[in-house]
Amino acid sequence: MDNDNPRLDTYYAELRQHHLGPLWNSIGRLMTHEPRPRAEAHLWRWSDVRRYVMESGTLVVPDRGGERRVIFFANPGFQELEPWGWGAMTNTLYAGVQLLLPGEKAPSHRHNQNAIRFVLEGRGAYTIVEGERIDMEPGDFLITPAGLWHDHVHAGTEPMLWFDCLDIPLLYQLGVMFFENYPDYNQPITKPSGYTEKRYQTSGLRPIQDRRTVYAPQAVFKWRSTQDALRRLAELEPDPYDGYGVEYVNPATGEAAGITIGAAMQLLPSGHHTQAHRHVHSTIYHVFRGSGYSVINGVRFAWHAGDTFVVPNWAWHEHHNTGAEDAYLFSTHDAPVMERLGLEREESYPDGYQPVTGEYPG
Ligand code: 1HN
Numbered sequence: 001m002d003n004d005n006p007r008l009d010t011y012y013a014e015l016r017q018h019h020l021g022p023l024w025n026s027i028g029r030l031m032t033h034e035p036r037p038r039a040e041a042h043l044w045r046w047s048d049v050r051r052y053v054m055e056s057g058t059l060v061v062p063d064r065g066g067e068r069r070v071i072f073f074a075n076p077g078f079q080e081l082e083p084w085g086w087g088a089m090t091n092t093l094y095a096g097v098q099l100l101l102p103g104e105k106a107p108s109h110r111h112n113q114n115a116i117r118f119v120l121e122g123r124g125a126y127t128i129v130e131g132e133r134i135d136m137e138p139g140d141f142l143i144t145p146a147g148l149w150h151d152h153v154h155a156g157t158e159p160m161l162w163f164d165c166l167d168i169p170l171l172y173q174l175g176v177m178f179f180e181n182y183p184d185y186n187q188p189i190t191k192p193s194g195y196t197e198k199r200y201q202t203s204g205l206r207p208i209q210d211r212r213t214v215y216a217p218q219a220v221f222k223w224r225s226t227q228d229a230l231r232r233l234a235e236l237e238p239d240p241y242d243g244y245g246v247e248y249v250n251p252a253t254g255e256a257a258g259i260t261i262g263a264a265m266q267l268l269p270s271g272h273h274t275q276a277h278r279h280v281h282s283t284i285y286h287v288f289r290g291s292g293y294s295v296i297n298g299v300r301f302a303w304h305a306g307d308t309f310v311v312p313n314w315a316w317h318e319h320h321n322t323g324a325e326d327a328y329l330f331s332t333h334d335a336p337v338m339e340r341l342g343l344e345r346e347e348s349y350p351d352g353y354q355p356v357t358g359e360y361p362g
């Protein structure tokens with residue numbers, strides 16, 4: 001609708017001064033034909049991440065104020081917003097790797113962001129979530145739902161490393177963040193030992209009182225159960241796009257255990273190559289075990305155990321286990337948000353597999 005009316009130049013300048021804007025010049029940017037997330041497909045090598053995380057252990061200690069010793073992933077797509085990329089891995093999700101050393105304690109606090117954790121290395125540390133002590137072992141998946149007091153204590157002898165994912169960018173965009181410190185440095189343990197395991201030993205059965213208390217009742221999902229579930233699933237037909245995959249759910253409701261943050265573990269047997277698809281939700285992958293590659297929008301990202309990579313919203317993706325061992329891909333995603341808002345969509349790639357047009361890193 002632009003034209004050569006001589007008044008338009010000064011008109012636009014005046015609009016800007018009054019903090020107003022002409023829609024006819026902006027509609028293409030405001031409403032793209034397809035999702036154009038700021039997040040970019042990217043991969044972080046474990047050798048780099050681990051080295052810097054371990055070095056942080058010689059530089060700083062967890063305390064009130066800093067609260068946690070975490071190195072977070074800064075998706076390059078957000079780089080221009082803030083020096084540290086705004087702590088965003090995708091448009092809705094933040095992720096990082098946390099280090100707790102023997103004898104250390106991270107202070108108790110609560111916030112309205114949801115958090116999930118996936119344990120990478122070490123033993124002997126536990127987290128306390130609303131009075132429940134949860135011991136952490138590699139492969140365990142833990143949740144810290146919004147609003148619950150939580151702190152970490154290391155009673156073991158080796159460094160503990162875990163992967164954190166929070167819905168920080170989502171709450172930041174919504175302008176709704178709250179954060180509060182517990183009056184003491186750590187909270188008391190008030191629940192019986194093994195509380196979660198005692199309540200949820202068999203899937204498909206829930207304690208009767210969960211009809212009333214459905215708020216994220218299961219605090220931890222042990223690696224042994226996850227792996228058993230995947231091995232049983234692997235005796236059946238794989239999903240064309242996800243191979244053999246299980247999602248961590250709230251056993252009382254069947255909804256995502258992490259509330260706004262969905263999480264899954266996929267098993268790809270040696271040689272397995274999933275077909276390509278895309279969906280509106282965004283996904284962060286952490287390679288728990290194995291090696292292979294993923295093709296994301298035509299670019300091949302080779303991965304090994306410990307690497308972390310991002311599949312932004314609406315990006316074509318497929319995974320191929322090229323190693324001799326089973327590959328296990330842990331992932332977190334924002335499908336629960338997309339589904340609740342009625343925004344989710346999915347498409348299969350027409351020919352199953354994408355032509356590879358590039359290699360990462362270029
Ligand atoms: C937090 O509370 C944890 O509890 C980890 O371990 C990462 C990032 C931002 C804000 C709070 C934790 C966090 C966090």
